[in-house]
Amino acid sequence: xxxxxxxxxxxxxPEGAIASLNCTYSDRGxxxxxxxxxxxxxxxxxxxxxxxxxxxxxxRFTAQLNKASxxxxxxxxxxxxxxxxxxxxxxxxxxxxxxxxxxxxxxLMVKP
Amino acid sequence: xxxxxxxxxxxxxxxxxxxxxxxxxxxGHDNLYWYRRVMxxxxxxxxxxxxxxxxxxxxMPNNRFLAERTGGTYSTLKxxxxxxxxxxxxxxASSQSRGQQFFGPGTRLTVL
Numbered sequence: 591x592x593x594x595x596x597x598x599x600x601x602x603x604p605e606g607a608i609a610s611l612n613c614t615y616s617d618r619g620x621x622x623x624x625x626x627x628x629x630x631x632x633x634x635x636x637x638x639x640x641x642x643x644x645x646x647x648x649x650r651f652t653a654q655l656n657k658a659s660x661x662x663x664x665x666x667x668x669x670x671x672x673x674x675x676x677x678x679x680x681x682x683x684x685x686x687x688x689x690x691x692x693x694x695x696x697x698l699m700v701k702p
Numbered sequence: 703x704x705x706x707x708x709x710x711x712x713x714x715x716x717x718x719x720x721x722x723x724x725x726x727x728x729x730g731h732d733n734l735y736w737y738r739r740v741m742x743x744x745x746x747x748x749x750x751x752x753x754x755x756x757x758x759x760x761x762m763p764n765n766r767f768l769a770e771r772t773g774g775t776y777s778t779l780k781x782x783x784x785x786x787x788x789x790x791x792x793x794x795a796s797s798q799s800r801g802q803q804f805f806g807p808g809t810r811l812t813v814l
Contacts (some may be wrong), residue, residue, distance in 0.1 A: 594744070624749070625745060626805075630753075632807060633705070633706070633804075633805040633806055633808065634745070634793070634805045635805070636719070636745075636802055636803070636804075639802070645730070656703075666795045679746065687750065687758045687760075688733065688750055688758075688797070688800050689747040689758060689760075689761070690735075690737075690745075690747065691747070692737075692744045692745040692746070693744055694743070694744040695744070696795075696810070699747060
């Protein structure tokens with residue numbers, strides 16, 4: 591079992607729709623959760639971080655965390671073609687280190 | 703403010719040769735990380751520097767990989783001798799203390 595799992599996609603949504611990206615993780619002691627967006631050939635860019643159960647909203651993005659279910663999701667409202675990218679879920683454990691454990695990423699395609 | 707920079711952007715070498723990758727972190731960031739993504743797999747942690755000291759090198763695959771950060775500024779990652787399975791994209795990231803990790807654009811390494 592992978593430590594952080596994501597559906598590789600592609601997830602295709604029409605422009606203006608809500609895109610829902612999901613991630614599960616295996617380490618129950620994980621404390622910090624991140625969503626990175628990566629355009630092809632570019633650096634991963636942090637778009638959301640979440641540390642406690644519930645929802646966290648930032649503009650068109652909402653991150654949702656459920657530690658009991660070991661599940662974190664990212665909702666993108668009013669999806670735009672410019673949102674087309676690979677979305678990476680990353681998790682940081684509660685050990686002394688600061689390493690991120692990544693999922694394989696979900697490729698999102700927003701069609702005009 | 704300049705972001706994390708990496709050099710070269712691409713490198714093609716033959717099996718058995720040596721390659722050195724360079725990372726310049728964001729100015730003032732004491733924490734520097736190396737990650738890599740091999741084809742079809744997720745981004746995986748290699749090691750973490752705090753200033754010039756190796757804080758965590760648990761992800762280094764074997765002793766063909768040598769990372770240095772003399773003076774606590776830029777870092778190099780040397781692969782010697784390179785093997786076919788070393789092909790992938792090598793990312794560097796930096797952070798202030800244990801905060802957000804900012805990623806560079808990566809070096810794409812191809813070993814023939």
